[in-house]
Amino acid sequence: MFLPCLFTALVVFVVVSPASTFAAMADDPLQSPQWTDIRDRYLGADKVVFDPRVAVSGPKIAEDSMNVPVSVKISGLVDVRRVLVVADLNPIVKVLEFSSKGALPSLHFRMKLQQGSPVRAMAQTGDGVWHVGGIWIDASGGGCTAPSVGRSAAGWTETLGQVQSRVWQNETQSRVKLNIMHPMDTGLAPGIPAFYIERLSLQDAAGREWMTLDTFEPVSENPVFSFDFSGPPPAGLTLVGRDNNGNRINARVVK
Amino acid sequence: MSAALLRNLAGSAFLALFLGVGFYVPQVRAGSLDYQLAPRLVAEDTWVLIGKREDFSRSNGGNIVNTAFVVTTDGVVVIDSGPSRLYAEQMRSAIARITPKPVIRVFNTHHHPDHFLGNQVFADVSTTALAETIAGQRREGGAFADNVYRLSGDWIKGTEPVAARDPVGPGTLLIGDHRFELIALSGHTEGDLVIRDLGTGVLFAGDLVFHNRAPTTPHASISQWLAALDRLDAITYRTMVPGHGEPVSDGRAVEQTRRYLRWIESALLQAAERGEEMSEVLGLELPKEFAEIPLAREEFARSVAHLYRGYEATTLRHRR
Ligand SMILES: [Zn+2]
Numbered sequence: 120m121f122l123p124c125l126f127t128a129l130v131v132f133v134v135v136s137p138a139s140t141f142a143a144m145a146d147d148p149l150q151s152p153q154w155t156d157i158r159d160r161y162l163g164a165d166k167v168v169f170d171p172r173v174a175v176s177g178p179k180i181a182e183d184s185m186n187v188p189v190s191v192k193i194s195g196l197v198d199v200r201r202v203l204v205v206a207d208l209n210p211i212v213k214v215l216e217f218s219s220k221g222a223l224p225s226l227h228f229r230m231k232l233q234q235g236s237p238v239r240a241m242a243q244t245g246d247g248v249w250h251v252g253g254i255w256i257d258a259s260g261g262g263c264t265a266p267s268v269g270r271s272a273a274g275w276t277e278t279l280g281q282v283q284s285r286v287w288q289n290e291t292q293s294r295v296k297l298n299i300m301h302p303m304d305t306g307l308a309p310g311i312p313a314f315y316i317e318r319l320s321l322q323d324a325a326g327r328e329w330m331t332l333d334t335f336e337p338v339s340e341n342p343v344f345s346f347d348f349s350g351p352p353p354a355g356l357t358l359v360g361r362d363n364n365g366n367r368i369n370a371r372v373v374k
Numbered sequence: 375m376s377a378a379l380l381r382n383l384a385g386s387a388f389l390a391l392f393l394g395v396g397f398y399v400p401q402v403r404a405g406s407l408d409y410q411l412a413p414r415l416v417a418e419d420t421w422v423l424i425g426k427r428e429d430f431s432r433s434n435g436g437n438i439v440n441t442a443f444v445v446t447t448d449g450v451v452v453i454d455s456g457p458s459r460l461y462a463e464q465m466r467s468a469i470a471r472i473t474p475k476p477v478i479r480v481f482n483t484h485h486h487p488d489h490f491l492g493n494q495v496f497a498d499v500s501t502t503a504l505a506e507t508i509a510g511q512r513r514e515g516g517a518f519a520d521n522v523y524r525l526s527g528d529w530i531k532g533t534e535p536v537a538a539r540d541p542v543g544p545g546t547l548l549i550g551d552h553r554f555e556l557i558a559l560s561g562h563t564e565g566d567l568v569i570r571d572l573g574t575g576v577l578f579a580g581d582l583v584f585h586n587r588a589p590t591t592p593h594a595s596i597s598q599w600l601a602a603l604d605r606l607d608a609i610t611y612r613t614m615v616p617g618h619g620e621p622v623s624d625g626r627a628v629e630q631t632r633r634y635l636r637w638i639e640s641a642l643l644q645a646a647e648r649g650e651e652m653s654e655v656l657g658l659e660l661p662k663e664f665a666e667i668p669l670a671r672e673e674f675a676r677s678v679a680h681l682y683r684g685y686e687a688t689t690l691r692h693r694r
Pocket residue numbers: 484486562581590617
């Protein structure tokens with residue numbers, strides 16, 4: 120009685136789960152228990168490849184789990200439409216999503232880590248394929264459930280949304296670094312609702328977008344972003360954005 | 375003997391070995407919670423317990439720090455109480471093997487956990503530190519104890535953070551037949567107490583000085599730290615006991631710490647001025663003179679997390 124039932128269940132399971140799911144779990148270079156869930160949730164049934172051209176870099180161990188520096192650099196991969204960054208084991212998995220619309224397909228930022236976790240960049244090319252790269256970052260924890268530091272300082276509301284910036288340029292490339300004043304509350308610290316920047320866009324003087332970002336709670340407080348351009352940066356760059364409470368960000372990038 | 379019996383014997387020998395190991399391992403674990411503290415005489419009446427040049431781990435139990443004690447005619451003066459209750463208990467036993475005199479005073483050179491988490495074992499005597507140190511112990515002691523427990527496990531069991539009770543400022547203090555000069559500095563932390571024994575010429579430098587062990591910077595102000603090292607250069611001593619690493623009789627440990635701090639300051643500032651990102655700075659090459667120092671790579675990565683945002687902020691501009 121038991122054996123046939125078990126057998127049937129197995130068969131059903133195999134039929135329901137696409138074979139590629141098993142392949143993906145086995146292939147995950149980071150061997151994360153969450154990988155198949157993340158894949159199902161964010162990438163659906165799309166084709167997925169682990170691709171070293173999607174390079175994620177950061178510390179082996181997060182000394183400051185509120186500010187873990189991460190760089191995503193994509194090279195040699197053409198027609199990248201959008202890039203999702205996730206941390207498998209964070210209570211809020213999705214960190215940000217960006218689309219380079221003229222800027223190089225790379226992004227540098229700092230994030231919160233609640234515990235050691237894979238941090239992945241998943242880049243979708245025009246053919247619909249997701250190219251996934253990532254690293255494992257260890258952390259002692261608390262990055263997501265601790266209140267933001269600036270909350271305890273008086274006057275943080277006065278600097279809310281202020282932007283500092285700088286442009287660097289060499290013969291081949293340029294970089295725009297931005298620092299935006301914002302508490303980026305996750306909503307996981309007791310008594311403090313989620314309060315975070317959710318949209319940023321770098322626009323030139325003519326209003327053309329060069330980079331767009333959807334950001335989520337795990338992005339660090341007073342976030343710092345760097346964007347890279349091939350050649351000089353577009354003229355008259357402005358950072359435009361908003362947070363989830365409707366506060367606007369609008370700042371000319373200072374060279 | 376039949377082959378079957380041989381197989382049986384071999385089988386039971388294997389089983390016995392297996393069980394034996396099973397029995398033996400917990401005993402080794404229990405017995406290994408011995409810091410094996412071996413006080414070393416560095417001057418008259420003056421003993422130092424030299425820690426390993428490592429980070430907190432489950433094998434070293436946090437014995438990564440130098441502590442010391444001075445036997446005066448009135449009693450024993452302890453300088454830093456170590457990383458745990460167990461350490462301080464074993465330290466008191468080690469002291470008792472050397473002198474019947476009671477411990478009468480404990481100094482904490484600063485508020486880092488490896489220097490004061492043994493305080494609870496000295497509840498019967500005056501525990502003394504700079505006011506900034508006491509504030510730091512109260513503010514961060516709980517988080518420190520949790521963190522040290524996470525890194526070193528069983529060794530830390532039962533350790534409660536107890537802040538020093540008695541604040542002290544700069545000046546001289548006569549204890550028994552030893553006169554101590556207390557020098558209040560900062561830079562490694564907000565309060566770094568340096569203690570000089572005017573009779574023996576021993577200078578207890580705390581963590582303002584690291585010797586062949588990469589300096590740590592979680593609460594550092596590099597400019598204040600460099601100024602503090604200049605102050606130390608102006609002080610005469612016969613023996614200097616650094617917070618970590620071997621004692622020295624000359625300025626080489628101060629010089630090594632100074633060169634490292636100057637390098638890290640200029641390397642991080644230059645990287646920030648080049649527009650580098652933190653994740654890129656982590657890959658910076660260490661100069662050869664520091665690359666071989668234990669924990670240089672690990673501490674550099676930690677220092678990037680502690681310090682880089684400060685240097686970076688000076689490179690960004692605001693426009694309304
Ligand atoms: Zn220290």
